[in-house]
Amino acid sequence: MPDGCHGGQHEGMRRLPSLDVLRGFALCGILFANAPAILRLEPVRDGALDPVPRVLELAVYGRFFPLFSLLFGIGFALMWRSARRRAAAPRVVLLRRILALAALGALHQLLQPGEALLPYAIAGLTVLLPSTFLPQRWAIPVTGAAGALLTVAGVAQGGGLVLVPGLFLLGFAAGLADLPRRWEAVAGQALPTAALVLVSASAAGVLWQWGHPEAGAAVGLLMAATYACLVSMLTRTRAFAVITPVLAALGRTALTNYVAATLIVVGLRFAARFLGIVPDAPRAWSHTVVLCLLILAVQGVVSRWWLSRFDQGPLEWLLRKASWAGADPAVRVGSGAAA
Numbered sequence: 001m002p003d004g005c006h007g008g009q010h011e012g013m014r015r016l017p018s019l020d021v022l023r024g025f026a027l028c029g030i031l032f033a034n035a036p037a038i039l040r041l042e043p044v045r046d047g048a049l050d051p052v053p054r055v056l057e058l059a060v061y062g063r064f065f066p067l068f069s070l071l072f073g074i075g076f077a078l079m080w081r082s083a084r085r086r087a088a089a090p091r092v093v094l095l096r097r098i099l100a101l102a103a104l105g106a107l108h109q110l111l112q113p114g115e116a117l118l119p120y121a122i123a124g125l126t127v128l129l130p131s132t133f134l135p136q137r138w139a140i141p142v143t144g145a146a147g148a149l150l151t152v153a154g155v156a157q158g159g160g161l162v163l164v165p166g167l168f169l170l171g172f173a174a175g176l177a178d179l180p181r182r183w184e185a186v187a188g189q190a191l192p193t194a195a196l197v198l199v200s201a202s203a204a205g206v207l208w209q210w211g212h213p214e215a216g217a218a219v220g221l222l223m224a225a226t227y228a229c230l231v232s233m234l235t236r237t238r239a240f241a242v243i244t245p246v247l248a249a250l251g252r253t254a255l256t257n258y259v260a261a262t263l264i265v266v267g268l269r270f271a272a273r274f275l276g277i278v279p280d281a282p283r284a285w286s287h288t289v290v291l292c293l294l295i296l297a298v299q300g301v302v303s304r305w306w307l308s309r310f311d312q313g314p315l316e317w318l319l320r321k322a323s324w325a326g327a328d329p330a331v332r333v334g335s336g337a338a339a
Contacts, residue, residue, distance in 0.1 A: 016180050017248055018187075018232060023071050024250030025231045029064030031261050031292045032056060038112055038265045039272055041284050052285035058206050062159055062220030065116065067228055069164050072120060073147075073171020074180060076128050081176070091132055093323050098124045100322035104315070108259060111266050119161050127165045128172055144173035151221070159217025191233040198226040249303035250296075253313030257299045264295055 036043075036056070043053040079097065083090030098121050105117030131143050147169030154163035174180065205219035235244040250257055268291070281287070306313065312320065 020248040020251035024247035026067045066224040069167035070171040073168040074175040077175025097323040202226040246300040256313035256315040
């Protein structure tokens with residue numbers, strides 16, 4: 001579930017590498033969550049014969065899409081701030097971005113029914129775009145409070161796509177408040193303590209979910225925060241200096257890589273019997289994990305190569321062109337202008 005609205009960082013605003021890294025990391029996790037469904041693998045009951053489905057359930061499913069949803073909301077806020085400065089009708093720019101994402105999502109549904117691009121576009125149209133009409137002084141508290149309430153309600157409903165509106169609004173509020181950039185200033189000191197607390201809480205949450213599957217939505221949010229904290233901390237160290245630019249490149253081309261991965265896995269599904277990736281194959285799940293690792297390795301190399309020559313991925317470029325069609329990027333309007 002790539003962030004189809006992260007273009008605001010690129011379009012007139014200094015990029016935050018940390019957001020690109022988190023987006024790239026989330027992209028990796030999403031592939032491990034989606035590939036088994038695309039390949040139509042059958043989960044082994046209680047993981048009795050193969051531990052991989054159980055590991056994915058506890059470590060992957062529901063852990064990465066909340067992070068993507070939050071990043072989408074942040075990206076939408078950044079794009080809104082950028083569009084207000086650059087376009088006479090900023091909401092039209094956002095509407096075009098959403099409609100282009102919806103069109104892409106509708107096509108993607110043909111390959112992967114139940115994918116997230118189309119629901120993301122619908123939620124963006126019904127939740128995020130209306131939020132831009134809030135008075136500036138009320139926008140952050142209202143969207144933050146509404147996001148928190150909707151997220152709690154989504155957890156109570158069992159999680160999944162019902163979490164998206166709340167997480168969108170929380171991300172939107174965070175983006176408007178410039179929290180990602182402010183966090184950068186204090187992250188170095190706060191991350192170790194935050195990581196210790198979150199890892200401890202996540203360990204307890206996973207143990208609880210083991211016997212109470214209904215806790216999966218709440219634990220998923222907790223682990224999403226834990227993963228984000230750990231990645232942010234580790235990618236600041238020398239030991240992870242090699243992987244950091246790869247994750248950033250994956251994040252900057254997340255939409256392209258997300259769709260490309262679907263095309264690859266769908267194509268391989270037709271050749272899956274020769275690879276042993278079939279519902280009744282003894283090691284189908286293990287083979288799928290290896291397949292995901294190979295896809296991500298190739299995408300990491302290709303993404304870095306592509307970005308050494310171009311500013312954006314192919315689909316990111318198309319989405320940007322669709323967003324600004326008919327709008328003059330050179331137009332400057334006052335910060336208080338309405339669209």
